[in-house]
Amino acid sequence: MHCRWQHGLMLPAGPATIDVPFEYRHQCWFCAEPCHCQLHYQAGQHTPHPSLTVPACKECLRLAKKQPLTSIWDCQMAVKDELMRIYQKHLAIGVNWTQGEIEQAEFDPDCKIFGGFRQSAWKMYLIAKARVNFQGWPLSINGVPLDDHSYSVSFAFDGMNFTSISQAISHYSTSLGLDQAFLQTLVNKVGRDRFGYAVRIARINIVSTPKVKKQVIADIVNEQLAQ
Ligand SMILES: [Zn+2]
Known part of the structure; x- marks a missing residue:
């Protein structure tokens, strides 16, 4: 099966x-x-x-x-990148304070006002950290493993190394002023091996309307189906 x-x-x-x-x-x-x-x-x-x-x-x-x-x-890497971005402030709490400092603040009368705030901030930090660090369990369907560890999420293009393809997409979207959502969809359709092609298509369509972009995606899908 x-x-x-x-x-x-x-x-x-x-x-x-x-x-x-x-x-x-x-x-x-x-x-x-x-x-x-x-x-x-x-x-x-x-x-x-x-x-x-x-x-x-x-x-x-x-x-x-x-x-x-x-x-x-x-997709998992992209979700992690986004969680890190969204909870940047919560995650920074762990960099700025240590648990000892938080606990000490509880007994310090001068810190009473901030004590409660710090406690809840620390909890938010721990939650955000656990969510970002969670690796997910190995994927399998009906007991058959899907991950043979041959697939690498890191990505290299044009002499640049990225920890994930989503980082590569956001890098090229920012540096070339591309429509990030459009480039994401292109990469999804053409595959990571044709990343350069996806970037080229995104560059050509830099001023295209959403309708044209939709048509470009449809054309690519049809072209691949015909192959
Ligand atoms: Zn979740």
């Missing part, structure tokens, strides 16, 4: 749900927060795994939907 996707046959139902270890039940695969949502990841032509469904919290689901990229692992 696990080989069906490898032979290019479509599964009749929606994407298969990944196996969830008992200790992670009702937890987000991206950040380990309690969750009730699911991300349906649609595998494209260049995705090294089948379509699949992973449990996700509301926030990670929203972030993941924005950047499916070329695999669930690239």
